Amino acid sequence: MGYSVEYRSDHIEMPRFRQKYQDRDKFMAFCRECPRYDSLWSCPPLSFDVDTFLEPYTWINVLCAKIRLDAETIRTADTAEKIKTIGWDIVSAVKLDTDERLREMEAQVPESLSLSSGGCSLCKSCTRKSGAPCRQPDKMRYSLDAFGFDLTAITKDVFHIDILWCRDSLPEYFTLIHGLLADKPVPEKLWRTVGLYSEEI
Numbered sequence: 001m002g003y004s005v006e007y008r009s010d011h012i013e014m015p016r017f018r019q020k021y022q023d024r025d026k027f028m029a030f031c032r033e034c035p036r037y038d039s040l041w042s043c044p045p046l047s048f049d050v051d052t053f054l055e056p057y058t059w060i061n062v063l064c065a066k067i068r069l070d071a072e073t074i075r076t077a078d079t080a081e082k083i084k085t086i087g088w089d090i091v092s093a094v095k096l097d098t099d100e101r102l103r104e105m106e107a108q109v110p111e112s113l114s115l116s117s118g119g120c121s122l123c124k125s126c127t128r129k130s131g132a133p134c135r136q137p138d139k140m141r142y143s144l145d146a147f148g149f150d151l152t153a154i155t156k157d158v159f160h161i162d163i164l165w166c167r168d169s170l171p172e173y174f175t176l177i178h179g180l181l182a183d184k185p186v187p188e189k190l191w192r193t194v195g196l197y198s199e200e201i
Ligand code: SF4
Pocket: 040, 041, 042, 120, 121, 122, 123, 124, 125, 126, 127, 128, 133, 134, 135, 136, 137, 140
């Protein structure tokens, strides 16, 4: 599988970010239709009050990973099954790597917390359905979607990228949106330190 990842980041004050991009009622309706609803600890329904959870953070540092697929990979995915499998494998690998780098970032930014893209995929099977606690609470991070943030609008407004979807073939690129909640904007050199910085997107 051939692909390359380019990162771009920005920072926005939380009140403005929430006012522009959060619509819990609208996106919770979508979440309820998703097979992951109530099946992963990272996904809705969340067991805590969202306003209280987000209240300590005055800034969000938003990160976009643009995953460009090479022509050979797009050509190889010539059946619906391959499109699904290859697309999932690529996106999952980048998501896990980005999550790990963001946890490194947390260690360098006091009182910060990273947010992931999509549901948690750290375990083969999540414990939520059995009612047992999360196996890796130190690593699991909630996704932006779980709080009702509009990822399509964020990708377009903040990073000027249109989201592409798999249809009859793999798209030219995928995009993932992650975040770091903090009490300040993260300087560029820190993004570079953890390998989440690219010159161009
Ligand atoms: S770390 Fe494992 S148990 Fe916890 S949310 Fe993720 S998949 Fe579920």
